[in-house]
Amino acid sequence: MVQQNSTTPTTTPKSAPLVALARYLLAQKYTYTTITPESHKIVLDRRDEKLKNVDLGDVKVTLRDVFGLNVWFTRKCLDLGQDEEGRVLGWLEEAGVLERRKDANGSEVIRSGVRFSTIGTSLYMHSSFPTAFNDSVFLGPDTYRYVDLIRSFVQRLASTPNAIKIKTAIDIGAGSGVGGMELARFCGEYGVEVERVVLGDINEKALEWSLVNAQVAGYVPVDEEANAKNGATTTNGTLNGNGGATHSNGTNGTNGTETNGTSDKPHFPPTTLIQPTTPTTHLHLAYSSYLSTLPSHTPLSLILSNPPYMSSTTHLYSDGGHSSGLGMSLSIIDAAVERLLPGGHLVLYTGVAILDGGRDPLKEYVTGYVEKGRVECVEYREMEVDIWGHELREEGYRDVERMCAVGCVLRKV
Missing domain, CATH: 3.40.50.150 (Vaccinia Virus protein VP39)
Known part of the structure; x- marks a missing residue:
């Protein structure tokens, strides 16, 4: 299992922007099936290996990458129109679940602090990967x-x-x-x-x-x-x-x-x-x-x-x-x-x-x-x-x- 690295609770999000975000994902016909932590890590590691010599600023990411696979990415790389990306990131920021860090080059990369998975026709929000808290x-x-x-x-x-x-x-x-x-x-x-x-x-x-x-x-x-x-x-x-x-x-x-x-x-x-x-x-x-x-x-x-x-x-x-x-x-x-x-x-x-x-x-x-x-x-x-x-x-x-x-x-x- 993924090792726990902290006992500090993450920030409690506001609900309204998260409800709006989830409804947006449903409207976009978003689907994602969550896999085991071990399989998830393998997929992420494989992706990182492919992109190890690539500037993340040049890598387009999809909604499934962001809210399913839960990857780090740079602003303006979400494969949506500029206005749509602004709405999605705005909901995450308003809810307090937009994570930030610096990459190896000192540039800011961001990530969603929540994931969304589908079960049948239903959509459920849950914690980001890895589930460390x-x-x-x-x-x-x-x-x-x-x-x-x-x-x-x-x-x-x-x-x-x-x-x-x-x-x-x-x-x-x-x-x-x-x-x-x-x-x-x-x-x-x-x-x-x-x-x-x-x-x-x-x-x-x-x-x-x-x-x-x-x-x-x-x-x-x-x-x-x-x-x-x-x-x-x-x-x-x-x-x-x-x-x-x-x-x-x-x-x-x-x-x-x-x-x-x-x-x-x-x-x-x-x-x-x-x-x-x-x-x-x-x-x-x-x-x-x-x-x-x-x-x-x-x-x-x-x-x-x-x-x-x-x-x-x-x-x-x-x-x-x-x-x-x-x-x-x-x-x-x-x-x-x-x-x-x-x-x-x-x-x-x-x-x-x-x-x-x-x-x-x-x-x-x-x-x-x-x-x-x-x-x-x-x-x-x-x-x-x-x-x-x-x-x-x-x-x-x-x-x-x-x-x-x-x-x-x-x-x-």
């Missing part, structure tokens, strides 16, 4: 597999007679907001009724950027009166009614991070949005450690999560806790068993360290709950049989023969 907001191959798991879950639910209505769903460690927003989109496509989707995270930047991504997708914040009717208030950092949230740090005995945020004093106010075309579904953003944003009496129909799963002492943002990085995933399963309504579901995408001899510790943990009659295992599949192979050299994986990506769907009995 503890508050980085991630999107990559794991995200695409997570979305595939959510889609298959919704398709199955749509074809299940008398399936439980999704009253409240929460995406734990929502990051850029992809899981919850794609859930809402799939529910609309397949005719599954969902009242409210909560995006919860302890990384405030993730929540701020989820808000940008939601607005790009057509969501609009509800007014204060509507917020109150939905049970939301920012008084003393809590939410009342069905939706309520209490700002709390920590992660119930795991490694102290849900995705990658570390703020001791959260300032992101609980925010509710709707899409005018589907106003019956509310999207709610809230600072949340695990399920802390939802009071125990909340009727919880669905839990989604794509938690950190690496065994790491140097990468705070990817550390899944004990048991070869599986600790956070196990805690989410425990929470789901306790909090879901009967008939409710957990949709969990995670990485699993398969131990020597082929033992799968996640499957063993799930089997324990199944044998006790607490849950039904609806789906358990390896979505990728070999990931992060280079990590097997690390101390935390001494007894591991491979890492795999697993999609797990449980139903509360």
Whole structure:
């Protein structure tokens, strides 16, 4: 994985210019699929090798170069008209995410401090490359597999007679907001009724950027009166009614991070949005450690999560806790068993360290709950049989023969 070089948070951007920029990219039919950090570095290194004797001032760059590959470039080299380049760079400067440095010749080069990736027809903003800060907001191959798991879950639910209505769903460690927003989109496509989707995270930047991504997708914040009717208030950092949230740090005995945020004093106010075309579904953003944003009496129909799963002492943002990085995933399963309504579901995408001899510790943990009659295992599949192979050299994986990506769907009995 890309080594972390700083724990200093990057500047929090203003949202309006980023929403405008994203909508501009959509209008330009921009597309980009994010690859692994290792593959991304190879592509950048190969490009640098080709251009090592070329003045960057002579190199034209495209929107995909700037917002996907995330290259450094010089002003007036963006392959757009002068006015269009001015608009694009203006949005980045206004948002505070235009990075600058000097090249080997002492000339200024610039770069976008955010990337944009496409998933289906949707566009999502996430952190620049490499993801070097503890508050980085991630999107990559794991995200695409997570979305595939959510889609298959919704398709199955749509074809299940008398399936439980999704009253409240929460995406734990929502990051850029992809899981919850794609859930809402799939529910609309397949005719599954969902009242409210909560995006919860302890990384405030993730929540701020989820808000940008939601607005790009057509969501609009509800007014204060509507917020109150939905049970939301920012008084003393809590939410009342069905939706309520209490700002709390920590992660119930795991490694102290849900995705990658570390703020001791959260300032992101609980925010509710709707899409005018589907106003019956509310999207709610809230600072949340695990399920802390939802009071125990909340009727919880669905839990989604794509938690950190690496065994790491140097990468705070990817550390899944004990048991070869599986600790956070196990805690989410425990929470789901306790909090879901009967008939409710957990949709969990995670990485699993398969131990020597082929033992799968996640499957063993799930089997324990199944044998006790607490849950039904609806789906358990390896979505990728070999990931992060280079990590097997690390101390935390001494007894591991491979890492795999697993999609797990449980139903509360």
